[in-house]
Amino acid sequence: METAISAEGLRKRYGDHQALTRVDLAVPAGTILAVLGPNGAGKTTTVRILTTLLEPDEGRATVAGYDLATQAREVRGSIGLAGQYASVDERLTGRENLRLIGVLLHLGRRGAKTRADELLEQFGLVAAADRPAKTYSGGMRRRLDLAASLVGRPRVLFLDEPTTGLDLTGRRTLWDMIRNQVAEGVTVLLTTQYLEEADQLADRIAVIDRGTVIAEGTPDQLKRKVGGERLEVSAASVADLAAVERTLSGLASGETVTNQETRTVSIPLTEGMSTIAAAANGLELLGIEPEDFAVRRSTLDDVFLALTGQQGTPEPEPESESESESEPGATGAVAASEGKRAA
């Protein structure tokens, strides 16, 4: 399959800070790669290098078949960039923003007008088209950003944390719009801190931490890598917990994990059905009725935790108006200070 983005050994240093130590990436044409990592991992630096905004200290890369170092102009002619930094002119209306970019891409006055109308339609911005962009909501802004990056019908699209700060509805809408682009053959590289986003959208995921890619694969491959399925039993009372633990650890081929707080015991499920049956029988013999008895597939949270030693951000912080509603979930979100990251 044709490779739309390939990077080898990208390194970048800002003063004392080694932003990228070694980044290698390969994205087949027509697929989505999610670059997943915590704040300051080097995601934005990687995007800035691949979009010609920043020169790497070392390493080489091609985008849409053009060499970044020698054919920057051709690269720029084939890519679109949207996300937390590439933005629109707040004082212009949505329509004016899209037309300006169309004119700068030499679509001609008429061509730019047609393309702007198409994109406004496609991104649900027709009603707001003639309002200055600064009056837009967060979700509308991101949609306009995305539309602006698509004016030139790029073959490769870079999205730097496209949904950071959006509520769930906003994120879902944007995800659909990104999927539509891929359906039309566009290759997408997106960075995200949200495991769910990577899981939902990406064909492949590259986990990046401290400036280097520490794991790469399909979401399923990554989940399997961390240990496949586990049997999880929650005891109804603290009194039952010890018995549950004894029963399960007798069946476990690997480590038994007990969480006292949730009264949950889990073991790796290597033998499949026979382990499940044996566990159920064992508990029934002891007369224990568990509160919960479940097989759980490892999530990208587990992957992330196992690979980086840090918890990911399972739920994005919603936009300001619903801030008070967000409460720390059972998984315990690590505070990810959004927006204020050292690139």
Added chain:
Amino acid sequence: MIEAVSDSFALVGRRMRHIRRMPEHLIGVTVMPVASVIVLGYLFGSAMQAPGPGGYEEYIMAGIFAQVMLTNMTTTGVGVVSDLNNGLVDRFRVLPISGSSVLVGRTVADGVLVAWSCAVMTVVGYAIGWRAHNGPLQTLAGFGLLLLMGFAMSWLGALLGLVLRNVETVSAVSGVIMMPLAFLSNAFVPLDGLPGWLRVLAEWNPVSAVVSASRDLFGNERGPTSGAFPAEYPLPTALAVLVALLAVVVPLAGRAYRKASAQR
């Protein structure tokens, strides 16, 4: 080349839309210059001694024009910084257009605004008694020279913006550059009353050359000189300094633009 021109033109259009949408911006480039003319020309003029029969109103106008041209540095600098920090420069830099179009678009647009300021000031100046005596051609040449200065200041401001990347810093630094240039010159006071060393400094200040040259072109009295080269030949001096400044600053700004990134 033609593409670069049309790109710049599109970007000038963008800036003009800003003005239309924010009339308060237009107040900035209208009211302030008008206030300068009234305060300096009319109020101070009543107490100032100026060379020649035209009085202080005739003496001061070229000086006020030049001061407004200096402030163009801040206008462009601040505009460039805000484009940088809100991500617009990133957006433009990933388009396959030449970086110079973006800067040319910005400096030309700011040049249009400063020309507007000049037009308004001319009307008010006329009302308080300023006259140009050398006919339309020379008068236009005087404005042309002043606008060239405004353009050069605009590019200097763009460079400051791209390097400093912070609105407060740009305002402060351009203020520090502007103060001595404006006040240690013949823009507001005739130089023959100054102590010797200060007079030398002021006569060699390029702003004095621009102001003297435009006074000559407008046919306004510029007073006696000490015989220093820039004071004797203000027009060639002014042109040489402005062209040299542009020749240095334009490529530097272009380079800074290609490496520009927002302050994080």
